[in-house]
Amino acid sequence: xxxxxxxxxxxxxxxxxxxxxxxxxxxxxxxxxxxxxxxxxxxxxxxxxxxxxxxxxxxxxxxxxxxxxxxxxxxxxxxxxxxxxxxxxxxxxxxxxxxxxxxxxxxxxxxxxxxxxxxxxxxxxxxxxxxxxxxxxxxxxxxxxxxxxxxxxxxxxxxxxxxxxxxxxxxxxxxxxxxxxxxxxxxxxxxxxxxxxxxxx
Numbered sequence: 001x002x003x004x005x006x007x008x009x010x011x012x013x014x015x016x017x018x019x020x021x022x023x024x025x026x027x028x029x030x031x032x033x034x035x036x037x038x039x040x041x042x043x044x045x046x047x048x049x050x051x052x053x054x055x056x057x058x059x060x061x062x063x064x065x066x067x068x069x070x071x072x073x074x075x076x077x078x079x080x081x082x083x084x085x086x087x088x089x090x091x092x093x094x095x096x097x098x099x100x101x102x103x104x105x106x107x108x109x110x111x112x113x114x115x116x117x118x119x120x121x122x123x124x125x126x127x128x129x130x131x132x133x134x135x136x137x138x139x140x141x142x143x144x145x146x147x148x149x150x151x152x153x154x155x156x157x158x159x160x161x162x163x164x165x166x167x168x169x170x171x172x173x174x175x176x177x178x179x180x181x182x183x184x185x186x187x188x189x190x191x192x193x194x195x196x197x198x199x200x201x
Contacts, residue, residue, distance in 0.1 A: 056124040062105075063117035067097045072126050074105065075119035082122070084113075089129030092121075153183065 065071065070091045073082035085092045085108060095112065096104035102114040136142050139149075153163030154170075162181040179190040 057122065059120055059122045061118055061120050062094070062103050062115060063098050065094060065098060065121070065123070067094055069094045069123060070125060071105075071121040071123055074115060074121040076115070078116055078118040078120075080119075082120075086126065088126055088131035091125040153181075 059073075062071075062074075070093055072085040072091050074084040074092060075081060076083045090108045092108065093106045094103060095106050098117045101117060103117050104112055105115050106112050153161035154166075156164035158165035161183050162185055179192065180188050182188050
């Protein structure tokens with residue numbers, strides 16, 4: 001109970017400090033400091049020079065960040081919402097000082113991408129970094145997550161998969177020189193390139 005009262009009092013104090021109060025005659029009362037600026041302006045100026053570690057979790061435009069900042073949940077187009085670096089334990093890094101229109105950012109894949117400095121991002125790393133190390137205890141646990149069983153192509157018939165058929169444990173229907181294929185006959189693995197050569201930075 002005491003904690004709730006303390007929290008309510010602190011919220012009331014912050015709201016009074018950050019929002020000017022309205023007097024009975026309709027005029028606005030502004031809290032002025034010794035330098036002649038309002039308390040809100042002074043607090044905003046001090047927040048701009050705070051240590052980056054104290055701003056972890058803050059969402060702001062990339063133009064307001066410094067070089068070397070670790071960020072996540074990055075927008076691709078201004079106002080579109082976070083699209084990049086959102087999975088567990090991932091983070092990106094600002095490589096170039098965001099002074100021009102675009103900022104150079106290194107993604108978790110190692111790829112470097114130019115992002116508009118008006119796009120917003122969140123400072124820090126996504127939590128739950130041990131998500132990939134978690135082991136499922138039984139097959140039913142993967143079914144709880146909505147994952148259905150995966151059947152190998154070599155265990156199917158030729159009518160069902162390009163890898164199916166053959167006598168014994170033959171690979172790729174007995175053609176050992178043939179590359180791996182998807183169930184629809186499209187090459188995969190073995191160095192088959194799927195990325196567009198005209199990929200936009």
